[in-house]
Amino acid sequence: MITLALLHPLNKTPLQHWTFEKDPVIRVGRSTDNDVVLYSAVVSRHHVELRQTPQGWKITSLGTNGTYLDGKRITEVPAEDGTIIRLARSGPNLQIHMGVEGYKFVQASLAKRQAPTSSPPQMDMPESSFTDIQPNSTLMPESSQAE
Secondary structure, three states: EEEEEOOOOOOOEEEEEEEOOOOEEEEEEEEOOOEEEEEOOOOOOEEEEEEEEEEEEEEEEEOOOOOOOOEEEEEEEOOOOOOOEEOOOOEEEEEEEOOOOOOOHHHHHHHHEEEEEEOOOOOOOOOOHHOOOOOOOOOOOHHHOOO
């Protein structure tokens, strides 16, 4: 099992994820024929490929704008659990997680991100603010109301 997580550009928390259980090849790019479709001007139609080999997963860059690992442009590297790749110099970051534990980590991160942190702020309004409006009344500016 392999899970790819799209990371928030600033705080690097997962925004979205894709999990593949038996696929030996996963393609990422802008084109709709990819397994993971990312709509970004800097992402190539077929940008990166992850392929399962007897030695483990490998990442192959296919895109014109390049794929980056730790700020260095790559052509082909082994994928490790937790690896973060950037599609193009200014493009989206994808984090790679291996196995069930990686999947659980992404799920927990997403749940934590979506949980409310506090109740919404309350506004203190005088009670009379809303009592002056009568049901089924039409609100008109004072100058245009009929006398």
